[in-house]
Amino acid sequence: METFPLALTTLLGSTGAFVIYAIIGFAFGYALESSGFGNSTKLAAQFYFKDLTVFKVMFTAIIVAMVGIFAASGLGILDYSLLWVNPTYLWPGIVGGLIMGVGFIIGGFCPGTSLVALATGKIDGIFFVGGVLFGIFIFGETVSYIEPFFNSSYMGRFTLPEWLGLPTGTVVLLIVIGALALFLGAEYLEQVVGNKPMAELPKWRFGSAGALIAAAVLVVLIGQPNHDDRWNNIAETMGQKLADRQVQITPDELLHTIWDESLQTVLIDMRSETDFNQFHLVDAVNVASEQLGQIAKELQSIAPNTVVVLMSNDELAATAAWKFLVAERVVNVYLLEGGVNAWLGRFGEDLMLQSQTDGDDSMGWLLPMALGDRWAASLPHPEAYALLFDPKIKLELKRGPVAGGCG
Amino acid sequence: MMTMQSAGLLKTRATKPYLNPYVGGLFLGLVLFTAFFITGNGLGASGGLNRLVVLVQDAISPEHVDSVPYLLSMAGGDRNPLNSWVVWMVFGALGGGFMSGFFNGRLKFETNKGPQITKRQRWLLAFIGGMFMGYGARLARGCTSGQGLSGGAVLSVGSWAFMLAVFAGAYALAYFVRRVWN
Numbered sequence: 177m178e179t180f181p182l183a184l185t186t187l188l189g190s191t192g193a194f195v196i197y198a199i200i201g202f203a204f205g206y207a208l209e210s211s212g213f214g215n216s217t218k219l220a221a222q223f224y225f226k227d228l229t230v231f232k233v234m235f236t237a238i239i240v241a242m243v244g245i246f247a248a249s250g251l252g253i254l255d256y257s258l259l260w261v262n263p264t265y266l267w268p269g270i271v272g273g274l275i276m277g278v279g280f281i282i283g284g285f286c287p288g289t290s291l292v293a294l295a296t297g298k299i300d301g302i303f304f305v306g307g308v309l310f311g312i313f314i315f316g317e318t319v320s321y322i323e324p325f326f327n328s329s330y331m332g333r334f335t336l337p338e339w340l341g342l343p344t345g346t347v348v349l350l351i352v353i354g355a356l357a358l359f360l361g362a363e364y365l366e367q368v369v370g371n372k373p374m375a376e377l378p379k380w381r382f383g384s385a386g387a388l389i390a391a392a393v394l395v396v397l398i399g400q401p402n403h404d405d406r407w408n409n410i411a412e413t414m415g416q417k418l419a420d421r422q423v424q425i426t427p428d429e430l431l432h433t434i435w436d437e438s439l440q441t442v443l444i445d446m447r448s449e450t451d452f453n454q455f456h457l458v459d460a461v462n463v464a465s466e467q468l469g470q471i472a473k474e475l476q477s478i479a480p481n482t483v484v485v486l487m488s489n490d491e492l493a494a495t496a497a498w499k500f501l502v503a504e505r506v507v508n509v510y511l512l513e514g515g516v517n518a519w520l521g522r523f524g525e526d527l528m529l530q531s532q533t534d535g536d537d538s539m540g541w542l543l544p545m546a547l548g549d550r551w552a553a554s555l556p557h558p559e560a561y562a563l564l565f566d567p568k569i570k571l572e573l574k575r576g577p578v579a580g581g582c583g
Numbered sequence: 584m585m586t587m588q589s590a591g592l593l594k595t596r597a598t599k600p601y602l603n604p605y606v607g608g609l610f611l612g613l614v615l616f617t618a619f620f621i622t623g624n625g626l627g628a629s630g631g632l633n634r635l636v637v638l639v640q641d642a643i644s645p646e647h648v649d650s651v652p653y654l655l656s657m658a659g660g661d662r663n664p665l666n667s668w669v670v671w672m673v674f675g676a677l678g679g680g681f682m683s684g685f686f687n688g689r690l691k692f693e694t695n696k697g698p699q700i701t702k703r704q705r706w707l708l709a710f711i712g713g714m715f716m717g718y719g720a721r722l723a724r725g726c727t728s729g730q731g732l733s734g735g736a737v738l739s740v741g742s743w744a745f746m747l748a749v750f751a752g753a754y755a756l757a758y759f760v761r762r763v764w765n
Binding site: 180181182184190193194195196197198199200201202203204205206207208209210211212214215216217218220221222223224228229232233234235236237238239240241242244245248254256258259260261262263264265266268269270271272273274275276277278279280281282283284285286287288289290291292293294295296297298299300301303304305306307308309310311312313314315316317319320322326331333334335336337338339344347348359378381384 | 601602603604605607608609610611612613614615616617618619620621622623624625626628629632633635636637640651652653654666668669671672673674675676677678679680681682683684687689690691692693694695696697702705706707708709710711712713714715716717718719720721722723724725726727728729730731732733734735736737738739740741742743744745746747748749750751752753754755756757760761763764765
């Protein structure tokens with residue numbers, strides 16, 4: 177059962193959560209200062225190949241955290257999909273990065289390191305922090321002029337394994353090996369340019385490098401949980417909800433929800449295109465089961481007051497889709513009880529319906545025409561019916577961070 | 584700090600050397616891992632500074648904040664810009680940096696600079712560099728910690744492109760400003 181990351185605000189309240197973040201921040205600042213990041217000359221020496229501490233510290237930190245994260249995810253104790261992965265805005269990121277590079281070599285710090293410089297009384301650090309605050313102020317005042325660029329080349333949550341088409345473990349191993357090779361190159365540069373003989377460096381670093389590679393190989397071997405593993409992790413609780421019929425909402429509740437202006441409703445119709453063209457609800461989208469992965473990605477970042485309702489002719493295809501979306505951590509997903517057949521039975525009185533022989537998740541009614549969503553029953557008026565239902569929809573907050581990073 | 588120094592509290596502590604970079608990196612990496620493991624968020628700094636700027640702006644001219652969508656999202660109406668985890672992480676980082684400086688005898692009012700420039704020049708350059716840094720960090724939606732470290736560890740494509748750009752920008756300009764540092 178994946179229990180991490182924790183839902184901090186739910187567990188501790190917002191004050192408790194902020195205390196945890198302050199403690200993590202404390203360790204962060206302590207690590208930066210003790211690595212020498214409060215000293216601008218040490219940071220700038222990086223760019224003259226004399227002292228490559230910045231590079232070594234940063235990439236050691238990245239590969240250690242990365243191996244830990246994907247090992248924990250592979251073992252099923254950490255849910256990677258709940259971690260904040262900075263969304264990719266490619267060009268604003270690159271241009272912003274270049275501007276920061278300029279600031280780094282002129283000013284001698286980056287924002288995090290300038291904080292510890294300020295905290296230890298470095299006067300150049302204090303001026304730098306002042307500059308950062310002023311730069312942020314200018315950005316906030318001028319962002320409206322560059323809004324189109326600021327929001328351009330958006331690729332969402334886009335990861336290196338997806339880009340390269342390689343398994344996550346392989347990418348982790350390649351990055352570890354690449355970083356270790358670059359460390360060796362960095363030490364060589366320090367010997368040539370900075371007069372620091374490699375022979376005087378501690379021997380334990382080879383053993384540590386070996387241990388890191390071994391850990392990365394383990395990450396490759398255990399792999400990452402696939403979709404079935406993710407469902408199995410939650411099968412007990414979620415399967416119980418299905419069996420107790422806590423997530424099947426009646427046509428009456430669905431109609432009420434569609435007209436509830438405090439909620440957004442996403443209607444997903446899992447039937448064949450033929451059935452969909454004959455009849456569907458207003459604003460329903462026709463989705464084939466192969467498209468669910470893409471749909472899940474879109475739904476993960478949707479507004480928190482959104483209710484997703486799945487439907488098929490009866491419940492079979494809708495239930496399968498429900499399991500898929502829930503395993504992908506989409507929240508507030510429900511399915512239409514009795515499916516479109518039940519909906520037509522309740523609201524389709526104008527259609528001159530003829531009952532067909534019931535098959536497996538097939539259309540239970542014979543419609544005289546294929547009118548898509550132009551039937552009255554596609555969006556009945558709730559006041560025309562006395563809607564009666566036990567409400568089952570309970571809005572649930574997302575567990576993962578909705579806006580993290582440097583939000 | 585001044586009072587502690589003048590009281591002689593810090594003079595007893597000899598300045599200790601920095602950690603070996605790989606040990607420092609391991610330490611930082613474990614902090615980063617713990618942050619992700621417990622909270623789902625990585626580390627961040629510039630976002631917290633951003634909210635402090637907006638806090639001041641909101642105190643001076645709330646109408647102005649309410650008219651700019653970018654600022655509105657942080658401090659619009661009755662929203663408190665301090666109501667964000669990254670602000671508390673910044674406060675924590677200041678405390679952690681201070682304590683590390685304290686225990687290792689590195690708390691000292693001083694200016695680190697290259698031998699060929701004056702202190703005033705260094706201060707001016709630090710301010711100008713900081714401006715670039717602050718502006719770029721907001722454009723890139725994160726600083727070296729929030730985008731580089733955190734996004735790098737969870738394999739975001741944009742974060743890796745960003746990191747290459749930071750190093751490329753600094754290396755490309757390093758030769759032209761060598762007098763500042765050497």
